[in-house]
Amino acid sequence: MTQLDRAETGQGSAGLRDTGSGTWRARIRRTIRVGSRPGPWKRGPVLAALALLLGLLMLLHTKITDYGGLGSLVETFLPWFGLFVPVLLAGALRRRSASAVVALLLPVTVWLSLFGGLLRDKSRPGGDLIVASHNVGADNPDPTGTARDLAASGADVLALEEITPQAKPLYEQGLAKTYPYHTVQGTVGLWSKVPLSDSGPVDIKQDAGPLGDTKPDAVKMTYNRALRTTVATEQGSLAVYVAHLGSVRVLPGTGFWTDSRDRNAKALAEAVAAEPNERVVLLGDLNGTMDDRAFDDLTSQLHSAQDEAGDGFGFSYPAKFPVARIDQILLRGVEPTSSWVLPATGSDHLPVAARISW
The missing domain is CATH 1.20.5 (Single alpha-helices involved in coiled-coils or other helix-helix interfaces)
Structure with a gap:
């Protein structure tokens, strides 16, 4: 070439x-x-910071301001914050960030300390009485079917909330054969296989309503949302409260509105504190989880059957896709041996039940 x-x-x-x-x-x-190129300990600083913030949020949730109901809102859905952990872990692995992976140990540890005990079945054999509670729903299209399902649940004592005047005779007729004793006070009622006594309404400071404080006693009873009765069991008398606390709302400009619910919870806690019977069961739709600070006065006196003897979180609302347990069974002077959620009815809530022992 x-x-x-x-x-x-x-x-x-x-x-x-x-x-x-x-x-x-x-x-x-x-x-x-x-x-x-930064090393694995210097990669993903944002992911590491988010992991630490998540852990601190769950650890210090009681310190979050309740302005606009923010604290109550966070505590209502507190278990679900654990879902952020796998999301952040996936990001940390993608970035190969050792610092983010280590930072995730904080939220994992906090979540397990708060809710790890709910992941195992804590039920045990035995028990003297089965109690159940169900918000039957004012818009329930099938009260008769709901009554039939509840009668077959095996509960000895059954509390119902949100009973409308139209549905009341249907529940009374559907439950009469299984439960010969019952009391209905306004929109709440209790059906029992054993005798009841000293039944009456409990003033939980519900909203006055459109008629204000001047409405007649008969009309007031229509809006009553709590009762107290004595159940005569073979082991002795048991004071049973049934309550349906005020609703919560997410309102523009107001935030997570819980005023009515919080006022009801405080009044109910005062009634329980004044209860002379050592053995107490509270059944009802409390419109909140027991992690919510609004129930501190109640949880300082009563313990949750689901927390002590349940299997899982026991979410009860909404029925189609439960995300929170707002239907509660709380106890004092008796011990739960098991707690569970019953199958769906025509209501937007799921029924809850527990077996208790003296």
Whole structure:
């Protein structure tokens, strides 16, 4: 090949030098890039910070301000914050961030300390009485079917909330054969296989309603949302409260509105504190979880059957896709041996039940 041919094909000495020079420059650039890339402990600082914030939020949830109901809202859905852990873990693994993975130990530890005990079945054999509670729903399209299902549940004592005047005779008729004793006070009622006594309404400071405080006693009873009665069991008398606390709402400009519910909870706690019977069961739709600070006055006196003898979280609302347990069975002076959620009825709540022992 002549010198001219080599020049035309780019294979001269200058071309070879240019090619070698370009290769070395490329190697140097790659070395610089590798050398400047942060190590695994410096990658993903944002992910690490988010993991720490998640852990601190769950750890210090009681310190969150309740302005606009923010604290109550966080505590209502507190168990679900654990879902952020696998999301952050996936991001940490993608970024190969050792610092983010280590930071995730905080939320994992906090979540397990708060809710890890609910992941195992704590039920045990035995028990003297089965109690159940169900918000039957004012819009329930099938009260008769709901009564039939509840009568077959095996409960000895059955509390119902949100009983409308139209549905009341249907529940009374459907439950009469199984439960010869019952009391209905306003929108709440209790059906029992054993005798009841001293039944009456409990003033939980519900909203006055459109008629205000001047409405007649008969009309007041229509809006009554709590009762107290004594159940005569073979083991002794048991004070039973049934309550349906005020609803919560997410309102524009107001936030998580819980005023009515919180006022009801405080009044109910005062009634329980004044109860002379050592053995007490509270059944009802409390429109909140027991992690919510609004129930501190109640949980300081009563313990949850689901927390002590349940299997899982026992979510009860909404029935189609339960995300929170707002239907509660709380106890004092008796012990739960098991707690569970019953199958769905025509209501938007699921019934809850517990077996208790003296």
